[in-house]
Structures are given as C-alpha cells and as structure tokens.
Amino acid sequence: MELRGALPLAINVHDINWPLALLVAYIGNLLPVPFLLLLFDPVARFLSKIRVFGIIIEWVLERARRRKGIVEKYGPLGLVLFVAIPLPVTGAWTGSLLAFILVIKFKYAFPAIALGVLIAGVIVTTLCVLFDMTKIPLWIGAVAAAVVLTVTTIVWLVSAQQQKRA
Numbered sequence: 001m002e003l004r005g006a007l008p009l010a011i012n013v014h015d016i017n018w019p020l021a022l023l024v025a026y027i028g029n030l031l032p033v034p035f036l037l038l039l040f041d042p043v044a045r046f047l048s049k050i051r052v053f054g055i056i057i058e059w060v061l062e063r064a065r066r067r068k069g070i071v072e073k074y075g076p077l078g079l080v081l082f083v084a085i086p087l088p089v090t091g092a093w094t095g096s097l098l099a100f101i102l103v104i105k106f107k108y109a110f111p112a113i114a115l116g117v118l119i120a121g122v123i124v125t126t127l128c129v130l131f132d133m134t135k136i137p138l139w140i141g142a143v144a145a146a147v148v149l150t151v152t153t154i155v156w157l158v159s160a161q162q163q164k165r166a
Contacts (some may be wrong), residue, residue, distance in 0.1 A: 001140065002087050002090070003022075003026060003028070003091075003117065003120065003121050006024075007021055007022065007025050007128055008128050009126045009144050010024075011129065012128055013126070015128035018129050020037055021116040022121050022125045026117060026118060030113075030114055030117060031120075033110060034106075036092075036093065036096035036100075037099060037109055037113075040096065040097065044057050044061075044100070060101055061101070075102055075104045076104060076109070076111070077156070079099055079104060079109060079113060081116070081118065081152055081156060082095055083112070083113050083115075083116025083117055083119075084115075084119035084120050085148070085152075086120045087097075087150050091117070091120070092113050094107070095112075096113060098111065123153070144157075
C-alpha cells in the first residue's frame with residue numbers, strides 16, 4: 001500500500017505516532033522503486049517479442065522519444081510534481097512507469113520520485129494530524145488536492161517562463 005493510504009490508516013485508525021508512521025510509510029513506499037526503475041526496460045523488451053505487446057510498447061516509446069528534449073529539460077521536476085500530488089494513481093509506482101516511458105535516467109528518476117513521495121507524505125501526514133481523515137468525505141480531499149495541484153502547476157509554469165527569459 002502506498003503511503004497515501006498507509007498514513008491515514010496508521011495515524012487515524014491505529015493511533016501510531018505520526019513521525020514513526022511517516023518514516024515507515026516513506027521507506028516502505030520507496031523500497032520497490034529501484035527495482036521498478038531497473039526492471040521496466042528488460043520486462044518491456046521481453047514483452048515486445050509478443051506481437052500485441054510489442055506494438056503497444058513501441059507506440060508508447062515512440063511518442064516519448066519525440067519529446068525527449070522537453071523531457072530532458074523538465075523531466076525530473078515534472079516527475080517530482082506528479083508523484084507529490086496526493087491523489088490515487090500519482091504515486092511512486094506510476095511515477096516509476098512514467099520515468100521509464102519518458103526515458104528519464106535512474107540517477108534522475110529515483111531522487112525525483114523520492115522527493116515527490118516525501119512531499120506527498122508531508123501533505124498527507126499534515127492532513128491526518130489536523131483532521132481525522134477517516135471521517136472526511138473523499139470529495140473534500142479531491143478538491144483540496146486539485147487546489148494544491150493547480151497552485152503548484154501555476155508556480156512551476158511561472159518559474160519556467162522566468163527561466164526562459166533569463
């Protein structure tokens with residue numbers, strides 16, 4: 001279970017103190033990441049030998065290759081933001097798959113994913129400490145995450161534009 005689900009369970013249901021819950025959830029969430037980053041390529045190569053999978057994998061990789069320049073420039077930062085958003089399907093596993101698809105090297109992908117997981121962990125822990133997350137309707141969390149995502153994206157876009165001008 002990724003830390004987005006583990007932290008509310010640990011803090012709000014099982015009353016585990018939040019520093020311990022955050023540390024264990026963070027480490028547990030990162031444990032599979034190196035293996036995922038290192039194994040996606042060999043698994044994709046193996047599956048590529050099967051015609052149906054080969055067509056799908058080549059289509060996805062070709063689209064990523066066409067945007068290689070953009071990915072090299074903003075890839076790790078974009079990966080941090082993607083993984084940091086505490087919503088379902090934006091965690092370390094999906095970030096690892098995204099790093100593979102976008103051809104982000106391990107030495108950049110792992111720290112970006114680790115930072116993103118840490119940011120998500122801090123956000124979720126803060127919400128768990130301030131509120132009993134088991135009693136808040138899911139839509140409120142979705143709205144809060146959308147607001148955080150929007151603000152983060154705007155700040156990132158503004159800073160990217162300022163760097164282009166400089």
